[in-house]
Amino acid sequence: MFRVKVLRRYDVSSRFKLITYLTSFIVGIAFFVLFEALLGTNPYEVVDRLFIRPLTSYDDFRVSIRYTVPIGIIASGLLLVYRAGIYSIGAEGQMAVGAVFAAWAAYTLSLGSPTSVLVALSIGMLGGIIWGLLPAILKALLNVNEVLTTLMMNFIAYSLVDYLIYGPWRSPKSYGFPLTEPIPTAFTIPTYEGIPVINFLVLLTVVLFTYVVARMSKLGFQIRAYGLNPSAAYASGMSFFKVVLLSFIISSALAGLAGALQLLSIHQRLGPKSWSVTEGLGYTAIVAAWISRLEPLAVVPASLLMGALVNGGLAIKAVLGQSEGVVNLMNGMILLSIVAAEFFINYRLVVRLR
Amino acid sequence: MRYQTVLAVVVVAIVAVAVGYFVGTASAPPPKTVTMTMTVTTPTTITTTVTQRVTTTVTIPVTVTKTPEKLKVAFIYVGPIGDYGWTHAHEVGRRYITNLFKDYIETTYVESVEEPKVYDVIKKLIGEGYKLIFTTSFGFMDGTLKAAQEFPNVIFFHCSGYKRWDNMGTYFADLYQLYYLNGLMAGALTKSGKVGYVAAHPIPEVIRHINAFALGVKEVNPNAKVYVRWIHAWYDPAKARSAAESLIAEGVDVLAFTEDSPTVIEVAQEYYKRGMPVYAFAHYSPMLKFGPDVVVSGQLVHWEVIYADIVAKVLTGVYNTTNLRNVDYWWLLSEGAVELGADYGVPINPKFIPMLKEVKVKEKITGVEMNVYDLVMLRLKQMSEPRPTFDPFCAVKEPILTQDGKVLVRPGECLSHDDLWNMMVFVDNVVGSIPVS
Structure with a gap:
């Protein structure tokens, strides 16, 4: 009979990691394409619509990029907390609150462009921080499980948006539908032929910033130390409180920034659903962060890929006429193949004939 | 190393397929069989009566020579077609007109479209040659209007909203x-x-x-x-x-x-x-x-009554890309829409x-x-x-009052559409x- 042993790998080369990742990703896609072939869809067309066109055709790329930017900005922040071994899933809520704060700034302050935009973005970041601070403090002081608290905060954020769009912010001109007024033009961020160029430049700046923080700063080192071995990090005198708080603040500020950017450039109003301004991208960004293997520079290709897949998912439904279930299946397959790759990077299976 | 890589790939593949299958089956909406019968009072010949509620009735006899190319019609839904309400009712309407006008149109639908993504979906459909697009959720309003302004050669109809354009009308069947x-x-x-x-x-x-x-x-x-x-x-x-x-x-x-x-x-x-x-x-x-x-x-609800009317008028040229600014269907019992x-x-x-x-x-x-x-x-x-x-x-003889005792409708008066x-x-x-x- 067979005997299977799971052995830990040590000293894994980055080349091996890269190869394993790419292969598992391709295998995930390959199985999805196979599944589509069984459904009777032309496999070439599936691959083409799913990510060749979203990345190469100018018309499609314009759509992909509007999903890429928020995913990338949020993933950049998330990788810092993930590096510290903190599993925050609260970016969605922080993004929503960031949008709410930016909207508040746009409705109440009268400023000229471009000060207006900078102020609204800063206030949006502040909103994100406020939303991230509660789970951060609970984690830092009482070691409360951050997965639960951040998830709950997301639902509270949705309820906050619902309260505003059904209540005090509901536009008097919307026939009672849950929409806010469009934000004043001084606060809008222009796009070029539908491409949020400014947002993309913000993404690149954020990526450089997180690269510096994660790779070159003392904080980045402490974050990594806590992620690898909390006891050793604590014993060597690093402040757990400081690491948790700072990494949380940066990540939630970036999520708030993403929400504010989406509001000012793409949506320009809140409603009609609580998640209309976030579109669930705060969750998609978690996947992007893990695809990047928590490497700041790798966030750019990872978020391009995820943005393309969101866009490609729409094409699968709209052009190939397939159901929502098929798109979910594709996302599940790709995500799982990447999770499985993580296993094969850290462990190997030894099969022996007895 | 090479052997292990190959092995790794194979095992990953098996895990991915197995789990992917379960995720897929778990997330796919459960199949539903819905049987229904209905009667619709819309002419099957494409001679159409333009009825505008409250205003006048114009009858325009039009002879249609069979167009060589079928009109491509798309429906964008907010939910899955297997729900037990809104989206399913629209899907019934789509199937009805697909059959009714089968020599003249071909249709498709996109289900479970999140409101902010409707503009992106419309662009994809236009890229595939769709010329008449129905968006069936209030939240699709802004995205549909943006697309209508950008693509003046495509006809849009938006359900339950209040924004219109030269090439974008609105419709609703109220209960x-x-x-x-x-x-x-x-x-x-x-x-x-x-x-x-x-x-x-x-x-x-x-x-x-x-x-x-x-x-x-x-x-x-x-x-x-x-x-x-x-x-x-x-x-x-x-x-x-x-x-x-x-x-x-x-x-x-x-x-x-x-x-x-x-x-x-x-x-x-x-x-x-x-x-x-x-x-x-x-x-x-x-x-x-x-x-x-x-x-x-x-x-x-009978959305098919409204859909049949709109499609007939688009096919006969009564509706085109320039005259929809005031086309607002508000269809009730008398039109057979409910x-x-x-x-x-x-x-x-x-x-x-x-x-x-x-x-x-x-x-x-x-x-x-x-x-x-x-x-x-x-x-x-x-x-x-x-x-x-x-x-x-x-209000007939007595006024209609609100909760706090104010008069909502005076005797002899009616509430307007607005x-x-x-x-x-x-x-x-x-x-x-x-x-x-």
Whole structure:
């Protein structure tokens, strides 16, 4: 009979990691394409619509990029907390609150462009921080499980948006539908032929910033130390409180920034659903962060890929006429193949004939 | 190393497929078989009558030579086609016109489109050559308008919104007359004088329906009250159940609702089985089978009537990319866009007809005494006429009052289309509040 042993790998080369990742990703896609072939869809067309066109055709790329930017900005922040071994899933809520704060700034302050935009973005970041601070403090002081608290905060954020769009912010001109007024033009961020160029430049700046923080700063080192071995990090005198708080603040500020950017450039109003301004991208960004293997520079290709897949998912439904279930299946397959790759990077299976 | 890599790939693949399969099957909507029959009063020949409500009727005879290329028509839905309400009803309409105009059009649909993504989906459809696009959710309004302005050669129709463009019209089939008729029956059937309403979201459409229902109740039973519970969801069976149960606990014995599942009816049926009769009115879909002992009547919609009219007019050139700015369908009973009942062709569950015939009321316009069954049939007939001779939101001899005693409609006057669209107050026999600032 067979005997299977799971052995830990040590000293894994980055080349091996890269190869394993790419292969598992391709295998995930390959199985999805196979599944589509069984459904009777032309496999070439599936691959083409799913990510060749979203990345190469100018018309499609314009759509992909509007999903890429928020995913990338949020993933950049998330990788810092993930590096510290903190599993925050609260970016969605922080993004929503960031949008709410930016909207508040746009409705109440009268400023000229471009000060207006900078102020609204800063206030949006502040909103994100406020939303991230509660789970951060609970984690830092009482070691409360951050997965639960951040998830709950997301639902509270949705309820906050619902309260505003059904209540005090509901536009008097919307026939009672849950929409806010469009934000004043001084606060809008222009796009070029539908491409949020400014947002993309913000993404690149954020990526450089997180690269510096994660790779070159003392904080980045402490974050990594806590992620690898909390006891050793604590014993060597690093402040757990400081690491948790700072990494949380940066990540939630970036999520708030993403929400504010989406509001000012793409949506320009809140409603009609609580998640209309976030579109669930705060969750998609978690996947992007893990695809990047928590490497700041790798966030750019990872978020391009995820943005393309969101866009490609729409094409699968709209052009190939397939159901929502098929798109979910594709996302599940790709995500799982990447999770499985993580296993094969850290462990190997030894099969022996007895 | 190479051997291990290969092995790794194989195992990853197996895990990915196995788990992917389960994720896929778990997330795919459960298949539903829905059988239905219907009658539609739209001409199958493409000679069309342009009927504009309230204004004039123009008949334009058009002969159509079969176009060499079929018109490509797309529908964008907010939910899955297997839901038990909104999206399914539109899908029924799409299938109907696909068959009706099969020599002239081909259709497709995109389901479960999140509101902010509608513009991106429209662009993809236009890239595939679709020339007539229906977007069927209020939240699609801004995205549809943006696309209409960007693609002047494509015709758009948006359901339930209020923004139009040269190439973008709007349409809606409203149920308020049916809720009023349901209210008449509810008023006759309640013994406790308490009628319940499980309500989705506090928007004018739902408020209008609650008010129409309450006006019906009041006409038959001036002392009865309508108790409202908000669930803040279009589809949430769990919340609908707890709202219905808490209303029953308050003494309510008749229920109406706005929610896309038959949950409220199932609750009523359970109470009935336990010997506690609670009656209910179906919403949007034929739900009689979920509560044959308790469902009195309900509201049904026929989107296919509107779709057939629009497609016929687009095919014949009555509608083009420049003249839709004032095209707003607001279709009701008289156009055949909605139907009274909990199943097609069954306006009132036969079980309840004798009970309704026992209750006598004075008809408020003529003062003639009649039973509630006859009253319902009279009102149904009056509202189904080409020019309706009755409307629940017209005050006859007494004014219609709001909850705080203000006059909403003076005697002899009616609410306009805009008043109905902006309605944000309850009439005086409703108990409950509208959650707004």
